[in-house]
Amino acid sequence: MDDRITIRQGGPEDVPAMLAIFDSAVAWLNGQGITAQWGTEPFSARPKTVEAVEQVVAEGAPWIAEIDGVPVGTLTLTPHPGAYVARAEEPEQYVRFLATDGRRHGRGVGSALLAHAAEETRRLGVSLLRVDCFAGSEGRLVAYYERQGFTRTESFAVGDWPGQVLERRL
Numbered sequence: 001m002d003d004r005i006t007i008r009q010g011g012p013e014d015v016p017a018m019l020a021i022f023d024s025a026v027a028w029l030n031g032q033g034i035t036a037q038w039g040t041e042p043f044s045a046r047p048k049t050v051e052a053v054e055q056v057v058a059e060g061a062p063w064i065a066e067i068d069g070v071p072v073g074t075l076t077l078t079p080h081p082g083a084y085v086a087r088a089e090e091p092e093q094y095v096r097f098l099a100t101d102g103r104r105h106g107r108g109v110g111s112a113l114l115a116h117a118a119e120e121t122r123r124l125g126v127s128l129l130r131v132d133c134f135a136g137s138e139g140r141l142v143a144y145y146e147r148q149g150f151t152r153t154e155s156f157a158v159g160d161w162p163g164q165v166l167e168r169r170l
Helices: 011-032 047-059 109-123 135-145
Strands: 007-008 060-068 071-079 093-099 127-135 150-160 159-170
Touching: 007 093, 007 109, 011 060, 011 071, 011 093, 011 135, 047 071, 047 093, 060 093, 071 109, 093 109, 093 159, 135 150, 135 159
Parallel strands: 093 127
Antiparallel strands: 007 060, 060 071, 071 093, 127 159, 150 159
């Protein structure tokens, strides 16, 4: 099997595949003992979460990573963050709903998607790419984004969910 990752533009028709990726990611996280990041219930079983994914896809540019034509990762770029993070004072692209199918964890899918997000941001003539993530679990996800070239900016919380905003200058 060829593990070459290809990335294509997605659309509303890809929401079911995206939800399957998120569901697999939740199962993988839970298998690692990480339940505070995305909870324990599959995204597809949460109507408000499904609606949020549909909304972000409708207002942004979804991207699908595939291996052998099978969706294995996704992210959506929007020109602004979610409502829980302050907007930048300059044009930006914001990474939303980045996930890798749990069965492909550690294979470079997320890195390929983030590299594509940087390329797309540059193509749009924008020099700021931002993302936010779960800051719990000893900051492992924050460290992942730092390895991808992002720098910490502000931290935030949504209830008891600790978050970290990171940025990458392009």
